[in-house]
Amino acid sequence: MSAQAAxxxxxxxxxGLQTTVQxxxxxxxxxxLGFFPCGPVDHLAFRAANLLVGNRQGAAALExxxxxxQANVLNSGTIAITGPDTSLTVNxxxxxxxxxxxxKEGDVVAxxxxxxxxxxxYLAVAGGIEVRDAFGSRATHxxxxxxxxxxxxxxxxxxxxxAVTTEPARLKRLxxxxxxxxxxxxxxxxxMGPHADPDFLTQTDVExxxxxxxxxxxxxxxxxxxxxxxxFQWARETGDVAGGHPSNVLDNSYxxxxxxxxxxxxxxxxxxxxxxxxxxxxxxxxxxxxWKVGQLRPGRDTVVxxxxxxxxxxxxxxxxxxxxxxxxxxxx
Numbered sequence: 440m441s442a443q444a445a446x447x448x449x450x451x452x453x454x455g456l457q458t459t460v461q462x463x464x465x466x467x468x469x470x471x472l473g474f475f476p477c478g479p480v481d482h483l484a485f486r487a488a489n490l491l492v493g494n495r496q497g498a499a500a501l502e503x504x505x506x507x508x509q510a511n512v513l514n515s516g517t518i519a520i521t522g523p524d525t526s527l528t529v530n531x532x533x534x535x536x537x538x539x540x541x542x543k544e545g546d547v548v549a550x551x552x553x554x555x556x557x558x559x560x561y562l563a564v565a566g567g568i569e570v571r572d573a574f575g576s577r578a579t580h581x582x583x584x585x586x587x588x589x590x591x592x593x594x595x596x597x598x599x600x601x602a603v604t605t606e607p608a609r610l611k612r613l614x615x616x617x618x619x620x621x622x623x624x625x626x627x628x629x630x631m632g633p634h635a636d637p638d639f640l641t642q643t644d645v646e647x648x649x650x651x652x653x654x655x656x657x658x659x660x661x662x663x664x665x666x667x668x669x670x671f672q673w674a675r676e677t678g679d680v681a682g683g684h685p686s687n688v689l690d691n692s693y694x695x696x697x698x699x700x701x702x703x704x705x706x707x708x709x710x711x712x713x714x715x716x717x718x719x720x721x722x723x724x725x726x727x728x729x730w731k732v733g734q735l736r737p738g739r740d741t742v743v744x745x746x747x748x749x750x751x752x753x754x755x756x757x758x759x760x761x762x763x764x765x766x767x768x769x770x771x
Contacts, residue, residue, distance in 0.1 A: 445569040445600040446514050451593050452547070453509035457660075459579040460568055460587035460599075461485065463497040466576035470714045476695060477578035477586065477710045480661060481559050481733025483619060484521040486763050488563035491519035491539050491611050493604075496763065498567030499577040501593075503560040506553035512546040516601065517565040517608045523557020523621045523734065525550045538612030556621035558736040566602040581661065582711050611768040619762075621734055624652070628728040628755055629698070629744040634688060634719035637674055644671045648721065649746050653705065657738035663699075664707040664735055666742070671700070681717055690717045696724035696732065698744070707732055722746075727755035 451458075463485055465478025479485035479502050486496040494500075501508075506525040518540050520527055527534045527550045534540050534548075542548065550560060570577050570588055579587025588597060629649075636645045647669070656665035671685075678687025686700040693699065697708045697720040707724065709732065724732065725747060735742065747755070761767075 444603040446603050447598050448512070448514055448516060448564055448568075448601040449548075449599040450511040450513055451509075451595055451597040451599070452511060453507060453549075454593040454595060454597070455507040456504045457581075457592045458501055458503045458508060459581065459592050460499050460570050460577060461502045461579060462499040462577045465578045465710060466574050466580070466586070469574055470692065473714050474574065474580065474583065475708075475710055475712050475714050477576065477580045479559075479561065479733065480710060481522070481561070481730040483730035483759060483762070484559070484733075485561045485563075487537070487613055488519045488521040488561040489567075490763060490765055490768065491521070491537070491613065492517045492563045492565040493606055493609065494563060494565065494567050498563065499570060500561055500563035500568060503550070503562060504558060506550050506560050508560070508562070509547065509549040512542045512544060512548060513598070515541075515543040517541055517610070518548065518562060520550065520560055520562050521613075522560035523553050524555055525553050525560060535612075537618055539608070539610040541608060541610065556623050556736075557734045559733050564599075564601045565606070565608065566604040569600040569602050578710075580711060610770060612770070614767060614769055617762045617767055619730070623736070623740050625731055625735065625740060625742045626745050627731050627742055628725040628747045628752065629722045630725060630749070630752060631722050631746055632720075633723070634700075635721050639674055639685070639719050640721060641672045641674050644673065647671070649744050651743070653742045653744070655735045655737050655740045655742065659735070659737040661709045661711045663709045663712050664732060664737070666705040666707070668703045669705070670703050686719045688717055688719050690715055693720060694723050696726065696729050698722045698724070725752040725755055727752065727759045730759075
């Protein structure tokens with residue numbers, strides 16, 4: 440537990456599918472030790488939730504897949520829930536997303552399944568959730584079983600502490616015009632490479648990659664989003680010394696958001712993916728567009744990848760920074 444004073448805040452009643460404690464940007468500088476950074480899959484909604492309760496953008500908060508969640512409030516404070524539309528209630532009465540919500544001891548906070556577009560909610564509490572630091576981050580790494588709440592997803596009767604804050608509550612909201620739009624047919628900005636045309640993919644392969652509507656496989660999670668199989672032509676017959684399939688390469692480091700060609704199956708590498716391996720990464724999602732991956736619903740949503748250059752990726756980064764500028768927050 441951190442040395443900072445903490446107080447019990449939330450008692451979990453219904454943890455939902457796989458709710459975890461995350462922080463942003465996660466566990467940086469540990470990839471050489473085999474750790475991808477973890478952290479939220481949708482960094483935009485996560486950071487916005489923290490801003491709405493007066494936290495720094497990277498403070499520990501909850502990631503709630505599919506939306507189902509319920510908790511008892513143990514002390515007065517301020518919360519915010521961001522992400523796609525859901526049936527959010529406090530004591531059975533409808534509450535608003537994307538804005539600060541004052542709560543008190545005895546309140547019950549609940550959200551229902553996300554029925555429309557989108558896949559993950561984010562819940563932040565003023566002061567930030569207090570859990571043990573593991574290798575420089577509070578983010579849960581489910582595969583390794585470290586970070587977060589005992590290295591696992593939340594369970595019924597877990598009690599979450601928050602850092603005690605003396606800051607007065609200032610209720611805020613993010614203007615509707617700045618909130619992200621959720622859909623079931625996504626366009627995601629992507630930079631080609633590091634393993635792309637002409638050494639690995641043919642021009643036909645590249646054209647197919649950026650024009651095809653790819654479907655998200657049901658077997659997708661924080662480790663990666665699997666897409667429907669496709670047989671590329673490839674610019675070479677084999678991987679030579681790396682292996683028999685042309686997608687094989689000598690083991691190398693993988694980037695977060697890389698689109699891995701695991702044979703004939705493409706996979707978007709999520710925050711808990713392998714840090715390295717022996718398959719080609721044909722493209723990499725622009726950092727500012729990674730939040731969209733967090734809202735892809737397995738088994739339903741489709742994706743078209745739009746190729747951008749470094750200047751366009753930088754412009755996307757500036758747009759996200761504009762959305763998350765605290766000066767844009769209104770009083771709720």
